Amino acid sequence: MKLRLTSIQRFSVHDGPGIRTTLFAKGCSIRCPWCANPENLSHEIQKYCTESGVWKQYGEDYSIEQVFDICMKDKNFYGADGGITASGGEALLQAKPLAELFKRLKEEQIGCCLETSLYAPEKNLELLRNYLDYIYVDMKVLDEERADDILNAPLQLYEKNLKYLFSAFPREKICIRIPLVDEMTFTEKNINVISEHLKNFQPSKCEIFSVHNLGSAKYATLNLAYHKFRKITEEELLKVKGYLQKQSGNTCFVIH
Amino acid sequence: MILFYKENRVAKTPVDALKRVLSHFREIKVYGGSCSREKVLEKARFDADGCHTFIYTWDVYKTVKIRGRILGNCTIDYRKILNCGLSHYYMDGEDEFAKTNNSLLDAILTYVGRLADFVRESEIANRDNIVSYLVRFKDEPAQNLEEALQRILVINQIQWQMGHILVGLGRLDYCLDGYVEEETKAKRLLTEFFSLLHKYYTIKSNALMGDTGQIVILGGRTEEGECFTNNYTQLMIETIQELQIPDPKVLLRVNRDMEDAAWTDIIHVMSSNTGSPLISNDDEIIEHMVSFGYEREDANNYITSACWEPIAGNCYEQNNIISLNYLEPFERISKRHDLQKIDTFDRLMKLYYEELKGYIESITGYLDTLKWEKDPLYSMFDENARRCRRDVSTGGSKYNNYGILTVAMANAVNSLNNIRELVFEKKLYTYEELDSCRRANFKNHEAEYLLLKNADKKWGHDEDEVCSFVNQITEKTQIFLDAYENPLGGGVKFGLSSPHYIMNSVDYPASFDGRRKGEPFSVHISSGEGIAYTELMNFASKLDYSGKRFNGNVVDFMVMPALVKQNIAQFVQLIKVSLLQGCCQLQANVIDAATLILAKNNPNDFPNLIVRVWGFNAYFNELPEEYKDYLIERARQNEAAFN
Numbered sequence: 001m002k003l004r005l006t007s008i009q010r011f012s013v014h015d016g017p018g019i020r021t022t023l024f025a026k027g028c029s030i031r032c033p034w035c036a037n038p039e040n041l042s043h044e045i046q047k048y049c050t051e052s053g054v055w056k057q058y059g060e061d062y063s064i065e066q067v068f069d070i071c072m073k074d075k076n077f078y079g080a081d082g083g084i085t086a087s088g089g090e091a092l093l094q095a096k097p098l099a100e101l102f103k104r105l106k107e108e109q110i111g112c113c114l115e116t117s118l119y120a121p122e123k124n125l126e127l128l129r130n131y132l133d134y135i136y137v138d139m140k141v142l143d144e145e146r147a148d149d150i151l152n153a154p155l156q157l158y159e160k161n162l163k164y165l166f167s168a169f170p171r172e173k174i175c176i177r178i179p180l181v182d183e184m185t186f187t188e189k190n191i192n193v194i195s196e197h198l199k200n201f202q203p204s205k206c207e208i209f210s211v212h213n214l215g216s217a218k219y220a221t222l223n224l225a226y227h228k229f230r231k232i233t234e235e236e237l238l239k240v241k242g243y244l245q246k247q248s249g250n251t252c253f254v255i256h
Numbered sequence: 257m258i259l260f261y262k263e264n265r266v267a268k269t270p271v272d273a274l275k276r277v278l279s280h281f282r283e284i285k286v287y288g289g290s291c292s293r294e295k296v297l298e299k300a301r302f303d304a305d306g307c308h309t310f311i312y313t314w315d316v317y318k319t320v321k322i323r324g325r326i327l328g329n330c331t332i333d334y335r336k337i338l339n340c341g342l343s344h345y346y347m348d349g350e351d352e353f354a355k356t357n358n359s360l361l362d363a364i365l366t367y368v369g370r371l372a373d374f375v376r377e378s379e380i381a382n383r384d385n386i387v388s389y390l391v392r393f394k395d396e397p398a399q400n401l402e403e404a405l406q407r408i409l410v411i412n413q414i415q416w417q418m419g420h421i422l423v424g425l426g427r428l429d430y431c432l433d434g435y436v437e438e439e440t441k442a443k444r445l446l447t448e449f450f451s452l453l454h455k456y457y458t459i460k461s462n463a464l465m466g467d468t469g470q471i472v473i474l475g476g477r478t479e480e481g482e483c484f485t486n487n488y489t490q491l492m493i494e495t496i497q498e499l500q501i502p503d504p505k506v507l508l509r510v511n512r513d514m515e516d517a518a519w520t521d522i523i524h525v526m527s528s529n530t531g532s533p534l535i536s537n538d539d540e541i542i543e544h545m546v547s548f549g550y551e552r553e554d555a556n557n558y559i560t561s562a563c564w565e566p567i568a569g570n571c572y573e574q575n576n577i578i579s580l581n582y583l584e585p586f587e588r589i590s591k592r593h594d595l596q597k598i599d600t601f602d603r604l605m606k607l608y609y610e611e612l613k614g615y616i617e618s619i620t621g622y623l624d625t626l627k628w629e630k631d632p633l634y635s636m637f638d639e640n641a642r643r644c645r646r647d648v649s650t651g652g653s654k655y656n657n658y659g660i661l662t663v664a665m666a667n668a669v670n671s672l673n674n675i676r677e678l679v680f681e682k683k684l685y686t687y688e689e690l691d692s693c694r695r696a697n698f699k700n701h702e703a704e705y706l707l708l709k710n711a712d713k714k715w716g717h718d719e720d721e722v723c724s725f726v727n728q729i730t731e732k733t734q735i736f737l738d739a740y741e742n743p744l745g746g747g748v749k750f751g752l753s754s755p756h757y758i759m760n761s762v763d764y765p766a767s768f769d770g771r772r773k774g775e776p777f778s779v780h781i782s783s784g785e786g787i788a789y790t791e792l793m794n795f796a797s798k799l800d801y802s803g804k805r806f807n808g809n810v811v812d813f814m815v816m817p818a819l820v821k822q823n824i825a826q827f828v829q830l831i832k833v834s835l836l837q838g839c840c841q842l843q844a845n846v847i848d849a850a851t852l853i854l855a856k857n858n859p860n861d862f863p864n865l866i867v868r869v870w871g872f873n874a875y876f877n878e879l880p881e882e883y884k885d886y887l888i889e890r891a892r893q894n895e896a897a898f899n
């Protein structure tokens with residue numbers, strides 16, 4: 001069993017508490033137009049040429065043992081809070097090998113965390129159920145008239161998984177992440193639907209942020225069209241934060 | 257000449273620098289012959305610029321003629337001077353040592369007397385107190401913090417006046433322990449104290465602006481081994497931080513018994529971007545010093561030569577004499593051996609070590625030729641020298657080891673790895689072919705250059721194989737140094753940090769790691785290619801610093817300010833665990849490439865931007881361009897890891 005990853009980032013501080021090692025899984029089932037990691041979209045290994053003319057590839061197959069060994073290198077640094085985060089792409093699409101890896105990491109008392117869009121078969125979440133200490137869940141486009149078109153995937157699947165998630169895990173283990181993207185997630189209607197969801201599910205924490213326009217160089221290496229989005233202002237972020245907090249009674253943070 | 261050189265570093269044009277020196281031409285006097293030190297002390301003029309609570313003055317135009325090499329990077333034991341008056345240092349007997357000592361001490365006391373007269377006549381606000389402190393200096397201990405600081409300043413200025421360079425400040429919090437002072441007053445006193453030490457910044461700066469050697473050692477352990485901090489530890493860090501000046505700089509001794517809050521404070525200070533502190537790991541360094549041969553009490557009381565090289569508290573070891581260049585064996589192999597016969601990696605390593613040995617012999621040969629200037633001042637304050645009546649410059653100190661430094665270990669390790677892969681594994685070239693590309697500085701060999709430059713660099717990765725390879729090379733180094741005894745009767749030690757990573761790389765031939773001729777060597781223990789901090793720290797922790805290898809091993813890393821400010825807890829964990837795992841010393845530049853580029857292009861907008869250079873802090877704008885560019889390049893490489 002192998003894990004197909006585009007990179008393994010050590011000393012990761014943006015993907016969960018403490019010092020972490022983040023695994024970027026290759027392959028995603030949806031297509032967010034603002035995606036900053038286009039190399040993680042396709043599950044296929046992709047060759048590309050760097051600016052200096054060197055051929056490289058996006059993606060590599062790792063045995064569980066290999067990834068486990070790399071994760072273990074920083075064990076001393078994880079402490080009580082840190083650990084491993086599976087991100088992507090959509091790490092849930094590789095739930096089987098991931099469960100195998102997490103099982104071994106848990107035996108070493110290393111915390112395991114998942115970052116997911118929830119666009120994956122429900123059983124995949126079940127596979128990881130026993131190993132997850134913390135879950136970051138995206139809330140992107142929930143407006144049912146536009147979601148399927150924008151993300152190129154069925155919103156129904158997301159809703160089903162979200163319900164399962166909140167039934168399977170205590171709310172303290174769940175953080176919702178909301179990327180604000182102009183005219184995509186950042187519309188009045190969408191914010192209202194998100195607010196409804198937060199009210200219903202009551203996650204312990206919620207993070208709002210503006211997406212950055214950093215992935216353009218990677219899009220070029222893959223010959224993919226790149227969409228640039230207007231940066232959401234600090235003022236807008238704070239306004240949404242205030243609104244969501246008021247409507248849903250949730251703790252929202254703005255992160256940068 | 258030296259004055260012109262120093263003034264020229266900050267003057268708008270060389271003509272301005274020349275004018276400045278010429279305007280003092282009549283005052284310039286170099287005293288030689290017998291009693292030259294006494295003459296300088298007799299003739300030195302005083303100035304009260306910047307003085308309110310203290311007097312601190314150095315006549316930079318009067319100096320002693322230095323024929324040999326003057327002892328530098330030293331720190332007098334200020335503690336003792338605070339506890340007894342100067343007259344305590346008179347010696348009985350008619351021997352040469354005692355006579356020289358007493359003559360110099362007479363001159364010092366006369367100098368202090370003249371200084372008191374000067375202050376009495378001056379407009380200095382605190383003159384009455386200063387005068388009484390100077391009078392009491394002869395026979396009395398210092399009674400309060402103000403008097404103690406004044407005493408340190410006077411002894412400090414005398415060292416500069418005698419032509420000493422890189423004068424250290426020692427364990428200031430430890431030496432002031434017991435002087436109780438209300439915090440606001442203490443802070444005010446320390447603020448003026450540190451500002452005055454910054455007074456002759458341009459002239460004090462040695463190899464580069466900022467390289468003054470004025471290092472304050474804080475924290476640590478007592479001689480008995482107890483964990484030590486007092487209210488001055490934090491207060492001094494805070495004061496220096498608030499002054500926003502690059503100098504004096506702080507080295508903070510830390511240990512595993514420190515509380516979490518103290519670690520958080522350290523990270524906050526680091527993130528303030530004044531380049532300080534350098535963090536020095538007592539748990540490692542003390543043990544290595546003891547097994548090298550220092551008595552535990554002296555190891556517990558260690559200080560460092562100007563930057564990072566550990567030395568026992570009260571002695572005058574010379575620790576920054578020359579840098580061994582780990583690329584040099586490649587040059588020697590090229591010149592002396594039939595390259596066609598290098599047909600296996602083992603054969604290459606055999607030659608590398610053979611040439612390393614020869615090269616080290618030439619270094620120790622050079623060490624044997626060093627002649628140190630007689631030093632009655634430092635001998636006066638050295639217990640052992642006084643006991644055996646032997647000048648510290650000829651081995652009178654309790655410890656008389658030499659310290660050397662090393663450069664380009666990373667370049668050598670990456671080179672050897674490239675050669676192994678391209679010549680002996682993939683067999684794309686013979687050693688001779690690759691060496692000729694290198695010697696031609698890759699001219700007309702762009703393909704080979706790119707191949708070497710873009711190859712996976714091994715240095716900095718926490719793979720056991722890489723670490724044990726580095727350890728093997730340092731082990732050989734210490735074996736080759738093993739039999740060496742220096743003319744003062746001490747041994748020799750070395751480490752993986754050096755100030756010479758740019759100075760020694762100028763015009764130095766290209767290397768097999770894809771470094772072109774003249775490009776800088778890698779800095780200390782650092783990673784240039786976006787290696788994660790945890791990986792770099794693991795790597796550094798696995799290096800062996802035992803035996804003779806503890807003479808300064810600094811992990812040097814760049815951090816984006818926002819990253820550290822938003823993740824204080826993670827950086828606390830990073831630094832703490834790294835030290836627990838065995839890293840010896842750490843320093844950081846908390847700065848991003850964009851700011852450095854802006855500052856380079858618009859120097860007037862960034863007059864106070866401070867950066868960490870090899871082991872000191874400096875104004876970015878005052879650095880030579882090659883140092884600025886190298887910092888920018890390193891910041892860029894670091895940021896690449898996070899994007």
Ligand code: SF4
Nearest residue numbers: 028031032035089117
């Ligand atoms: S879920 Fe993540 S990886 Fe997938 S398309 Fe969206 S942003 Fe990209």
